[in-house]
Amino acid sequence: MSCESIKDLILDYTADELDHVERLRVENHIKDCIDCNQFLLYARNEWRLLEEWGNIDPSGDIINRFWKRVSDENLGKENGIFNFFKSLIPSWSLIPSLSFVFAMVAASILFTYLSNQPVSYTERDKRDEELLFELDRTLSINNINLLEIYGPWDDKLIKN
């Protein structure tokens, strides 16, 4: 068996997770392999070294502290901003009508605001206006030229 695959087994060996056959396989290999023997030492010491970081014990009365926290959080929820607004609403059934009223008020405010906005003309608007005047003038001249085929105006007819 190669040293690389034995190293995986050595890690399990030090964590005491191997069956009897695999343990023997590791022990036979490390008898003749200096490198794996050294690795076994490191792995074993590493696993033991982790135990140097001992456990700690909780301080004080954990159960009372826990229930105090639960009641504090419940109290916090009751006094929360959401609950404040919730208390303002007398009934959930009023929500559709309140929403409609709110939407109408918002729409009228928006309409008032937009209708009070001053009208401003840009350079482009002025140019468009001049073009429209020009078009109007051109059409008027064309109409006069077309009417000339009937000859000059008969003043008698206008007087009658």
Add this chain to the structure above:
Amino acid sequence: MESDIELMMRVKDGDDSAFNELIRRHYRSVMNFIYRFTSDRENSEDLTQEVFLRVYRSVKSYKPEAKFTTWLFKIATNLCITKVKYRNKEQTLSLDDVSGTEGLKDPKISDGFDLKYRSEMRKIIFDALNSIPERERVSIILCKYEGLSYDEVAEVIGCTVGAVKTYVHRGRLKLIDRLKPFLGEE
């Protein structure tokens, strides 16, 4: 003795005294898990309370499909990862910041030399564990310190048993490499 699941079902039915028993059984192990993950004793107490609070809040939706402890450690792991990431954004907390108060609260430590040695070892081990990827770290802490099986760890972190084994092996190889100066020669 009632099982954890039976106790949870009692809590679900509104019997809060059953939750006291669950706290008594698992508080210490959850706290130590969080402590090894964050290396911050004071926060560990606070986070442990939060873990149990989350368990208590979600008791209505609890389904006894998995082992209670794996569910508990799943909540603890998620909370730790979130808090550590948030803390890393806020500040870089050094172990030196907490080591001064930490050891004094441990009733088992009385000797000054012992206190200093333990504090140094804790820092060395925490730094080494902190330098390896999250999943490897969680797997090692749960296997080594909390005594969870590979199957249970797989359930906690949501992967296959083979993956957990790989995480533990890879993590340990990295730890051996980083801790070599403290592992001694033959």
